[in-house]
Amino acid sequence: MEDDLSPSEEETRKAEISIDGYIRHAARATEVLGNRWMKDAACAREGMDPEDWFPKNSSDRKSREAARICFEECPVRLVCLRSVCLNPQLFGIFGGIGAGIRRAHKHDYEVLSKFETGYRN
Numbered sequence: 001m002e003d004d005l006s007p008s009e010e011e012t013r014k015a016e017i018s019i020d021g022y023i024r025h026a027a028r029a030t031e032v033l034g035n036r037w038m039k040d041a042a043c044a045r046e047g048m049d050p051e052d053w054f055p056k057n058s059s060d061r062k063s064r065e066a067a068r069i070c071f072e073e074c075p076v077r078l079v080c081l082r083s084v085c086l087n088p089q090l091f092g093i094f095g096g097i098g099a100g101i102r103r104a105h106k107h108d109y110e111v112l113s114k115f116e117t118g119y120r121n
């Protein structure tokens, strides 16, 4: 019996088109907007502690929460990720992904932007 929860080929194709479109959009937005996108950053909201995005231990609770906020609450995540991929010397969590994982994937935005989570269980 066919699995009703599986996306159809058409649904998969549409999702891929929209992800690619967003990636191109994010790349272009970084070029055009410079750093103005940062005003919408979830990590810049009142009450956030910027230090949580620069953990000493990438597996601690605060850094996992910072990565979760990036993925689940930040409207500019892909622009942020694009920006950090262009600046590979940066340390810390950007776009929800820590420096070690970015380095392991050679700061390849096309690969990293397809991650669905920045933290590991």
Ligand code: SF4
Residues within 6 Å of the ligand: 041, 042, 043, 044, 053, 069, 070, 071, 074, 075, 076, 077, 078, 080, 081, 093, 094, 095, 096
């Ligand atoms: S993706 Fe994360 S680090 Fe980047 S702007 Fe958003 S909250 Fe800040």
